[in-house]
Amino acid sequence: MKIMSVMSATLVAGAFSVPAYAQTEISWWHAMGGQLGETVNQIATDFNASQSDYVITPVFKGTYEETLTAGIAAFRAGEQPNVMQVFDAGAATVIAAQGATIPVETLLTEFGSGFDSLDYISGVRNFYADNDGTMIGMPFNSSTPIMYFNVEALAAAGVSAPSTWEEFQDVTAPALLEAGFIPLAQSHLPWIFTENFYSRHNIQFATNDNGYGDGTTEILIDQPEIKAHFTAVVDWIDQGYFQWYGTGWGDNQTPFEQGEVAMWLGSSGSFGGLQNTAEFEFSATLLPYWEGITTEPTQTFIGGAALFAMSGKSDAENAATAAFFEYLTSPEVQYSWHRETGYVPVTEAAYALATSDGYYEEKPAAQVGIQQLSLDAGEFTRGYRMGFYVQVRDVMNREYGRILTGEVTVDEGFAAIQAEANELLDRFARTQN
Amino acid sequence: MKRAGFRNPWLPILLLVPQLSIIIVFFYWPAAWAIQSSFYLQDPFGFGSTYVGAENYTRLATSVEYRKVAWFTMIYTILVTFLSLGLALLLAVKADKVIRGAKTYRTLLMWVYAVAPPVAGFLGLMFFDQSVGPLTEFFQWFGWDFQLGVGYTDTATAMVMVAVWKQIPVNFIFFLSGLQSIPRSVREAAMIDNGSGTQRFWDITFPLLAPTAFFLLIINITYSLFDTFGVIDTLVKGEPGNNPVTLVYKVFIDGFRGNDLGGSSAQSVVLMVLVLLLTIFQFRLLERRIHYT
Numbered sequence: 001m002k003i004m005s006v007m008s009a010t011l012v013a014g015a016f017s018v019p020a021y022a023q024t025e026i027s028w029w030h031a032m033g034g035q036l037g038e039t040v041n042q043i044a045t046d047f048n049a050s051q052s053d054y055v056i057t058p059v060f061k062g063t064y065e066e067t068l069t070a071g072i073a074a075f076r077a078g079e080q081p082n083v084m085q086v087f088d089a090g091a092a093t094v095i096a097a098q099g100a101t102i103p104v105e106t107l108l109t110e111f112g113s114g115f116d117s118l119d120y121i122s123g124v125r126n127f128y129a130d131n132d133g134t135m136i137g138m139p140f141n142s143s144t145p146i147m148y149f150n151v152e153a154l155a156a157a158g159v160s161a162p163s164t165w166e167e168f169q170d171v172t173a174p175a176l177l178e179a180g181f182i183p184l185a186q187s188h189l190p191w192i193f194t195e196n197f198y199s200r201h202n203i204q205f206a207t208n209d210n211g212y213g214d215g216t217t218e219i220l221i222d223q224p225e226i227k228a229h230f231t232a233v234v235d236w237i238d239q240g241y242f243q244w245y246g247t248g249w250g251d252n253q254t255p256f257e258q259g260e261v262a263m264w265l266g267s268s269g270s271f272g273g274l275q276n277t278a279e280f281e282f283s284a285t286l287l288p289y290w291e292g293i294t295t296e297p298t299q300t301f302i303g304g305a306a307l308f309a310m311s312g313k314s315d316a317e318n319a320a321t322a323a324f325f326e327y328l329t330s331p332e333v334q335y336s337w338h339r340e341t342g343y344v345p346v347t348e349a350a351y352a353l354a355t356s357d358g359y360y361e362e363k364p365a366a367q368v369g370i371q372q373l374s375l376d377a378g379e380f381t382r383g384y385r386m387g388f389y390v391q392v393r394d395v396m397n398r399e400y401g402r403i404l405t406g407e408v409t410v411d412e413g414f415a416a417i418q419a420e421a422n423e424l425l426d427r428f429a430r431t432q433n
Numbered sequence: 434m435k436r437a438g439f440r441n442p443w444l445p446i447l448l449l450v451p452q453l454s455i456i457i458v459f460f461y462w463p464a465a466w467a468i469q470s471s472f473y474l475q476d477p478f479g480f481g482s483t484y485v486g487a488e489n490y491t492r493l494a495t496s497v498e499y500r501k502v503a504w505f506t507m508i509y510t511i512l513v514t515f516l517s518l519g520l521a522l523l524l525a526v527k528a529d530k531v532i533r534g535a536k537t538y539r540t541l542l543m544w545v546y547a548v549a550p551p552v553a554g555f556l557g558l559m560f561f562d563q564s565v566g567p568l569t570e571f572f573q574w575f576g577w578d579f580q581l582g583v584g585y586t587d588t589a590t591a592m593v594m595v596a597v598w599k600q601i602p603v604n605f606i607f608f609l610s611g612l613q614s615i616p617r618s619v620r621e622a623a624m625i626d627n628g629s630g631t632q633r634f635w636d637i638t639f640p641l642l643a644p645t646a647f648f649l650l651i652i653n654i655t656y657s658l659f660d661t662f663g664v665i666d667t668l669v670k671g672e673p674g675n676n677p678v679t680l681v682y683k684v685f686i687d688g689f690r691g692n693d694l695g696g697s698s699a700q701s702v703v704l705m706v707l708v709l710l711l712t713i714f715q716f717r718l719l720e721r722r723i724h725y726t
Binding site for chain 2: 244
């Protein structure tokens with residue numbers, strides 16, 4: 001089986017590149033479709049052309065969830081790829097499975113030219129790291145939720161983008177509604193209105209140091225701050241300040257692109273796509289916060305996904321993976337990825353390059369994500385580490401949908417999430433013995 | 434009638450091997466695996482599994498959500514089965530009466546059969562699109578603020594409609610051929626006895642169609658329970674959220690999206706038992722009332 005897979009990988013790689021002898025071939029499973037997929041293929045092609053020792057073959061495996069499942073199934077069958085892209089919610093599952101991956105820190109120290117976590121911008125250092133701060137996954141497409149706004153719509157209403165939710169509900173939203181717009185929509189309730197809500201306000205999200213510590217972790221979701229936020233959101237819906245178009249990402253982004261919705265909370269990684277789809281001038285600003293909760297809002301942590309080097313590969317292949325990671329984090333590649341897609345550059349050097357190149361003077365909105373990730377850190381802003389988190393998010397989405405459509409009250413919804421999420425966390429903890 | 438026999442006792446076994454091996458590889462073996470893993474709690478990467486007894490089952494029995502999903506699945510199955518059988522029967526009876534251009538009509542009615550479930554789901558997505566879907570606009574015209582993926586009932590309505598639409602042609606083909614196999618003499622005799630078309634249908638035609646209807650009932654229940662997976666997955670766009678889902682879709686969500694193999698296996702075993710009971714029930718209770726000619 002192994003020989004077969006290597007042979008087929010060789011055939012595939014051979015079809016795209018000039019065959020050369022003694023090249024080490026590695027595979028890369030990713031979840032980047034559409035325009036992003038093209039950019040990923042371009043990076044691989046450029047890497048293959050940049051040197052003659054290694055050949056990498058990217059394979060698109062579907063959504064983030066599908067890629068993770070495919071990677072796990074492949075690992076169980078001993079057919080894992082060299083590099084697998086895992087998204088934020090799947091990180092705990094992969095990081096907990098010690099022995100399934102080689103920490104990027106170990107990989108680059110052993111097979112590359114060393115590793116220093118301080119090379120990375122502060123918001124990305126910890127999310128894919130273990131309890132001791134050792135980086136396990138290599139941050140790749142890193143994003144954070146920010147607020148996009150239609151410049152013309154805000155000008156028509158005579159308001160500027162709000163920096164707090166108080167300002168939004170008292171000033172911005174009424175004016176936008178008056179001007180004939182739906183003031184606000186968002187695309188991912190668990191990510192934007194939950195995980196990053198906690199981080200922006202520096203509130204503890206789970207016991208055990210947000211789950212980074214050892215032992216059983218319990219989620220802290222049935223809490224007054226977030227419940228007050230959702231109570232406000234329900235109120236905004238009633239007043240016409242906010243509209244929810246369902247759990248799907250695109251359903252909420254489309255009305256913004258069509259100019260019906262004036263402000264939209266999405267990913268900093270949406271920037272590249274919006275430049276093609278939005279026919280109006282748009283810009284972005286930091287995720288608003290509640291002044292009633294904190295007057296010192298903190299940074300958010302990265303979303304998106306990281307690349308994990310899978311274990312069980314030969315030294316030669318690991319060296320190839322290390323070489324690819326080094327290529328990928330080089331300032332030039334990071335900067336071009338940042339420009340093409342809108343994902344943030346993950347290293348300080350790449351950020352410096354983008355700044356010195358004058359990119360942010362030309363496109364100020366492209367800098368918002370990285371600015372937000374570089375705000376002051378707090379005790380609870382480095383992220384969260386919870387197993388079966390894909391299921392936990394599904395529970396959140398289900399209950400949030402019910403809250404926003406009036407099927408359950410805020411109290412009922414959050415009590416249900418708390419109970420079900422903790423049952424899942426307990427189950428996950430017991431799989432780890 | 435002469436009984437055929439094999440001289441060599443191994444020959445029938447040899448002839449059965451291809452079929453049996455397919456059943457073993459694709460049914461018995463995975464089913465045995467599912468039963469086994471339903472008693473374990475497994476690490477997603479397969480580094481270890483813990484025996485937890487019947488916990489995966491008791492968890493389902495006490496879960497409010499699971500009961501909600503089961504309840505929805507039941508209503509969904511009943512609606513899809515009866516609507517698609519009823520509408521197909523109506524269409525078949527009417528098409529049976531058409532003499533001129535009958536072939537064209539039938540072909541047009543059968544066409545949808547060739548559409549794969551995910552494609553049907555995708556067509557449904559376009560019809561029920563939040564901003565440009567013609568059916569969404571149609572519902573809004575009646576004052577129903579229909580929003581696919583937002584309202585629970587709205588999504589459920591779309592699921593039922595697409596699943597029914599997709600299944601009507603299959604039922605139509607069977608009903609039509611069933612109708613055409615009813616002897617002309619029987620119908621003519623009935624015509625003399627009773628002038629009412631409706632009564633003739635229920636007294637004569639329908640009982641004669643019963644074997645076809647029974648077969649279709651089983652096929653349609655299985656279709657609603659399992660084959661509508663593609664329709665559901667496409668309509669919810671892979672994000673279950675607060676949308677209604679069926680039992681089989683939940684098996685997929687928990688196992689293949691959530692990586693909880695033990696819990697998902699227990700659910701699939703429950704489904705397996707459910708289908709077994711349903712089939713026994715259908716054959717024991719319903720089939721007795723049916724006359725095969």
